[in-house]
Amino acid sequence: MSSKIRVRFAPSPTGPLHIGGVRTALYNYLLARKLGGTFLLRIEDTDQTRFVPGAEDYILESLAWLGIMPDEGVGIGGPHAPYRQSERKDLYKAYADELISTGKAYYAFDSAEELDAIRAVYESKGTAFQYNALTRVKLKNSLSMSPGAIEEALASGQPYVIRLKVPAKAEIRFQDSIRDWVHVHTSSMDDKVLMKSDGMPTYHLANVVDDHIMEITHVIRGEEWLPSAPLHILLYQAFGWQAPQFAHLPLLLKPEGNGKLSKRDADLGGFPVFPLEWTDPQSGVVSKGFKQEGYLPEATLNFLAFLGWNPGTEQELFSLDELVNAFSLERINKAGAKFDVNKAKWFNEQYVKQHPVSELASAYLPEIESGKAEAFVQLFLDRITFPQELGQKVAEFSAFPKEYDSAVLANKWNSEAQKGLLAIQTCIEHIQDWHAESIKHVIHGTLETEGIKMGKVMQMLRVALSGNGAGPDLMISMELWGKQQVAERLSVALAQFPKLSE
């Protein structure tokens, strides 16, 4: 008996992959790597009406961007191909038939409209309708109909679904890796549809059959599946199969208020909930992506990993390999986690700072000569959250000041500052070796001989050169502007500042 770990990520191609889905994929990936197992990708496209073109590619591209590619599955191949459920359609029918023949499932001929009507009646009475042991005898199915009538209905091609015959009185229990024992009584479950009238299986059947065939050992999925887990257990029992180990992940919640994180929150909060930018093929509406917003894949992964899991130590920055190493199902939390943009940004800043300067320079300042571009990156590295801010920073830096910080001017512009700036204007003319260190040396020396305190003029010098009262290291800035530019900026500023007499 093989004890090889096999996990899967099984999204539906109904739109862009949600960030919660990405976290599910990540946890699956981490467990597989941690235990030397296999991570596979299966596409659950059994609902033909909700298929969205491009969604499958989007999923693959997202996983590739983050570096958590599956070992097996759609787009990769493997021993259990095909991995797209629509292409495995015929398989499921045979399993459903097996359940019919063993009496674990039955045909139901009730139309969707009939059931809706029944539901409406129940609802008007303040109760909920359940298709179960109590009601199925009064409905149109192979349990209530005579053998002849069933025969006839089937032969005449009357549409039907196959439903699981849920036992009336039984307690279903299973041990979840995250929630421990979960018990549910079958009286609160209904006879779920296994095969739809269009010949496609429902999620429940396809999922259980495929997880079994593909030898999945651990099912790691979102908490929204917890209520249907007992049904899946029942299915495994009906087939006589061993159920995999379940782990139901806590949900990702809205940053404000309550509820599941949704696309709407992203639009409202100005942050992405999708890994990559997505253009809706129907409406053309574009949704932001972590990548396009400027989040680095390592930062996105690290941030996501910590939403619902932690290593139990005080280390927060983890590479993917370190995550693999530290990961365990046991340390996943039970309660839902609110998405916090500030924390995401903080992670990104950490990774931006760690990023090789040369790469940032060539990727984000491609127009600028590499040596200078790297100097700019160094200058702004601590002041940006997203690397693409670099271009804007450099543009602002390079532009001639349009106006001068009036508050600083009001406070610091005095005759001593004027004297200092005049002295600086003269002395920089003589600097041959135009580098931050030598500029600093000369300016300091000049101010000292003039008997002017640094504090009295330096901020005015900054305002004169950049227009701003705050900014990066002035000496390095001067080096980057170049001697001629500095001289020009200084003389323009001096001409505009009010003239002060001694």
Add this chain to the structure above:
RNA sequence: GGUCCGUUCGUCUAGGGGUUAGGACACGUCCCUUUCACGGAUGAAACACGGGUUCGAUUCCCGUACGGACUACCA
């Protein structure tokens, strides 16, 4: 409504029968710096409530409240 799941600073969380309840983000203050940012230090900030069990409960049990998920021929 029913079923199930959950609840430690504003947020992510550590912890766990006896602790000054720890860390991180954000926020305040201070230091560093010519300024800002970075960095460092520091402050404010939490065990939902009520009953048990116990010498002792934030920790275990039960209720309540609150929150969430699910309740389709969607996944």
